[in-house]
Amino acid sequence: MMKRTLLIAAAVLGFSGAAFAAGETPVPPQQKWTFQGPFGTFDRAQLQRGFKVYREVCASCHGLSYVAFRNLAEPGGPEFSEAQVKALAAEYQINDGPNESGDMFQRPGRPADRFPSPFPNENAAAAANGGKAPPDLSLMAKARTYERGFPWFITDVFRQYSENGADYLVALMTGYQEPPAGFTVPEGGHYNHYYPGHVIAMPNPLSNGQVEYPKNEAGQPQAPETVEQYAKDVTAFLTWTAEPHLEARKRLGFQVMLFLLVLSGLLYFTKKKVWARVGGEVEGHATPPMTHNP
Numbered sequence: 001m002m003k004r005t006l007l008i009a010a011a012v013l014g015f016s017g018a019a020f021a022a023g024e025t026p027v028p029p030q031q032k033w034t035f036q037g038p039f040g041t042f043d044r045a046q047l048q049r050g051f052k053v054y055r056e057v058c059a060s061c062h063g064l065s066y067v068a069f070r071n072l073a074e075p076g077g078p079e080f081s082e083a084q085v086k087a088l089a090a091e092y093q094i095n096d097g098p099n100e101s102g103d104m105f106q107r108p109g110r111p112a113d114r115f116p117s118p119f120p121n122e123n124a125a126a127a128a129n130g131g132k133a134p135p136d137l138s139l140m141a142k143a144r145t146y147e148r149g150f151p152w153f154i155t156d157v158f159r160q161y162s163e164n165g166a167d168y169l170v171a172l173m174t175g176y177q178e179p180p181a182g183f184t185v186p187e188g189g190h191y192n193h194y195y196p197g198h199v200i201a202m203p204n205p206l207s208n209g210q211v212e213y214p215k216n217e218a219g220q221p222q223a224p225e226t227v228e229q230y231a232k233d234v235t236a237f238l239t240w241t242a243e244p245h246l247e248a249r250k251r252l253g254f255q256v257m258l259f260l261l262v263l264s265g266l267l268y269f270t271k272k273k274v275w276a277r278v279g280g281e282v283e284g285h286a287t288p289p290m291t292h293n294p
Helices: 002-021 043-059 069-073 080-089 122-127 154-160 164-174 229-241 245-275
Strands: 093-096 105-108
Touching: 043 229, 069 080, 164 229
Parallel strands: none
Antiparallel strands: 093 105
16 A cells, blocks of 8 residues: 555656646745734734835836725734825825816825826726736735645645735746746746746846835844845735735634634533433432332
8 A cells, every 4th residue: 555655646746747847837935924824914014115115116017906095004004104194195196076167187195095007097008018908916916826736735724824826926026037948038028937838028027226125223224125025025015905904804713713612612511401311410410210100
């Protein structure tokens, strides 16, 4: 039996190796996230850094249409102050109207407004980006993922690991490389090690030192200003935009599980109390035998 199992495992590994050699997209490496697991929470400083990377690098092409400015100040997110959010919103011009004359107009943004798209419409976005409009990033951390395959997906279930989408985004942003020998990249494309097919239209968006992070008390950046750190920080921010109530959901889930445990205990002892006579004992005393009068 052991020999048969080893043969099957060897066959599976051999098939996987052959598929990878034939051009199969490699599996992105798993990252460590503060928000993973049933008790994970977002790192507020990381979310604020990630928003800075999004605004300075990604926002010129990618929208964030499902997020309002006021969301940035809500509990469970970056938790900017209300003054910061108000000032941030005022930096944007929002299309509004019609006014009393029936004309559309632009006004400074308010906290209740959503982030405006960088392009007036999808056709304009496609025309400015080689014929394909850049996707909105609001839900990207949930929209993109990858298959870990057997047996890893089983271990992920027991670990309650559901950050595959975040891992993929980090791998995508750090996966730009020179194409291997014999691989032809079409005009307008770029080689990416983790993108399906390895050819992606988006050029490499990140470079070391591109975004300046806030300084700590010693005058040093609070995190390394590297491609890897930028990728992780903006991915954490996009994970929050895709699931802004993640922390509240986890707290509620824990409370529900605790309630169910207490309820199960109460039901168990209630059952023992109510059905004690069926077992032949009442409060530790044997039930007297029933007598039959002729």
